[in-house]
Amino acid sequence: MDQESRINVAFVNIYQIVPYIEYSNHPRSQFKKCMIHKNNVSYASAQNRSLQCDQLFLSIPGLSYNMEYRNTMNRTFDCLKNDMSFKQHITGIFLGKAFDFRTKHILEIELTNRCSIGCFYCGATTESQSVFLDFDTVCHAITHFSESCQARSIVPHFSVTGGDPLEYPHFERLMTFLKSRKIHFSLKLNPSTLTETIHDMIAEAGCKTVKLTFMGRDSQKTYRKTDTIEKLCNATRRFKADKIPVVWHFSLGEFNREDLLCSLGFVLENQPTAVSVGRLARVGKLNEKNYPMDILPESYKSFLKQMLLYYYNHKRHGFDLVFKDKLWVPFLCEENIISASDLLKPGIRLGCDAKERLLVLTYAGELIRCGLLPEPVLSQIGDMAFFDILGTTTGKPSPIDDAPCMPCKYQPVCRGCKGVAQGSNAMKDPQCWL
Numbered sequence: 001m002d003q004e005s006r007i008n009v010a011f012v013n014i015y016q017i018v019p020y021i022e023y024s025n026h027p028r029s030q031f032k033k034c035m036i037h038k039n040n041v042s043y044a045s046a047q048n049r050s051l052q053c054d055q056l057f058l059s060i061p062g063l064s065y066n067m068e069y070r071n072t073m074n075r076t077f078d079c080l081k082n083d084m085s086f087k088q089h090i091t092g093i094f095l096g097k098a099f100d101f102r103t104k105h106i107l108e109i110e111l112t113n114r115c116s117i118g119c120f121y122c123g124a125t126t127e128s129q130s131v132f133l134d135f136d137t138v139c140h141a142i143t144h145f146s147e148s149c150q151a152r153s154i155v156p157h158f159s160v161t162g163g164d165p166l167e168y169p170h171f172e173r174l175m176t177f178l179k180s181r182k183i184h185f186s187l188k189l190n191p192s193t194l195t196e197t198i199h200d201m202i203a204e205a206g207c208k209t210v211k212l213t214f215m216g217r218d219s220q221k222t223y224r225k226t227d228t229i230e231k232l233c234n235a236t237r238r239f240k241a242d243k244i245p246v247v248w249h250f251s252l253g254e255f256n257r258e259d260l261l262c263s264l265g266f267v268l269e270n271q272p273t274a275v276s277v278g279r280l281a282r283v284g285k286l287n288e289k290n291y292p293m294d295i296l297p298e299s300y301k302s303f304l305k306q307m308l309l310y311y312y313n314h315k316r317h318g319f320d321l322v323f324k325d326k327l328w329v330p331f332l333c334e335e336n337i338i339s340a341s342d343l344l345k346p347g348i349r350l351g352c353d354a355k356e357r358l359l360v361l362t363y364a365g366e367l368i369r370c371g372l373l374p375e376p377v378l379s380q381i382g383d384m385a386f387f388d389i390l391g392t393t394t395g396k397p398s399p400i401d402d403a404p405c406m407p408c409k410y411q412p413v414c415r416g417c418k419g420v421a422q423g424s425n426a427m428k429d430p431q432c433w434l
């Protein structure tokens with residue numbers, strides 16, 4: 001046994017020490033040395049917060065306890081595949097998503113194309129002049145979408161984004177409006193433009209989730225420039241202190257795939273509420289020149305596998321994963337982690353949200369199916385049809401849209417991401433390995 005993980009106990013009930021061990025082993029603990037006192041008597045101490053052993057020995061004068069401790073940090077993928085309770089947990093997540101797919105609809109609103117970072121892969125920001133959505137139109141769209149969803153017993157949700165939404169000149173008025181209407185919304189923002197005043201405004205407005213982009217520990221500075229690691233971590237801490245969940249969104253390309261995997265320990269230490277993964281899509285500024293190489297299907301599959309294994313080993317330490325990417329379903333089914341028969345039941349529909357339960361209002365006032373699918377434009381502010389389409393988010397599943405996936409048994413619960421397939425009806429998801 002590693003000497004550093006020895007715990008010396010004076011007089012202690014074995015049950016008192018168990019929570020202590022859990023605590024000292026928790027990566028969230030900032031303590032290098034922990035002690036337990038009772039009536040000024042030191043009961044236990046430990047030097048090392050990351051106990052890397054399978055057994056802990058408690059030495060008590062006159063007594064000796066040898067307590068088995070399962071090291072959950074290094075379980076293998078085979079352990080995961082044989083862990084029935086973990087498999088049930090994952091199945092439950094996807095059955096919950098299937099329910100959500102029917103009952104929760106989303107309007108994403110790009111308030112502006114202005115963003116002081118201007119990432120090379122961004123679908124919304126451009127080099128051209130800043131454009132801002134008209135404030136009254138935004139409020140009208142929110143009201144109309146909410147009312148039409150509620151009339152159909154559907155939960156409306158708004159995802160407020162940009163560019164950088166914090167650079168929208170009417171941001172404060174918008175927060176006041178959302179608060180007054182008790183609207184459910186999430187925000188995708190840049191930590192570098194966040195100030196204390198804006199932070200308080202967001203918290204008071206009742207924001208449900210904040211999404212922050214993470215590119216990997218080494219890649220963050222290069223690709224997110226002023227959104228430094230420090231600003232990301234500070235913003236995370238502050239929102240969490242206000243009980244607003246923070247999701248770190250992994251913007252994934254071939255260039256930062258390894259960096260993201262190597263950064264998982266850093267993510268665990270900084271404790272975002274959860275992590276989501278999104279692949280870069282060739283829309284907006286992303287082209288062959290600045291992004292010549294796509295992720296290969298097998299590399300992507302391996303990425304998902306490593307993410308899942310990390311989640312399995314570190315879930316209990318606070319690492320949570322949002323299974324947002326559509327290729328999770330074929331991966332989990334093929335690995336027998338989810339039983340395909342649980343998902344492939346009549347009535348269960350998962351997969352691409354575009355137009356079925358998601359609409360996006362762009363900064364240019366166009367209504368599209370998803371931020372990664374700029375074409376076709378469904379309608380424009382000012383068109384007679386604009387509010388009709390906003391009021392009936394769910395389009396019928398279209399076999400034409402799903403053409404490349406039609407022969408696949410996972411089509412009803414996957415369909416890949418049409419955004420990364422460049423919006424083409426003829427092209428399969430480029431990272432799909434099946």
Ligand code: SF4
Nearest residue numbers: 405408414415416432
């Ligand atoms: S072929 Fe389509 S439905 Fe099947 S796994 Fe691939 S992306 Fe998903």
Ligand code: SF4
Nearest residue numbers: 352353354370417419
């Ligand atoms: S196109 Fe891709 S990102 Fe857009 S809703 Fe479909 S799966 Fe999601």
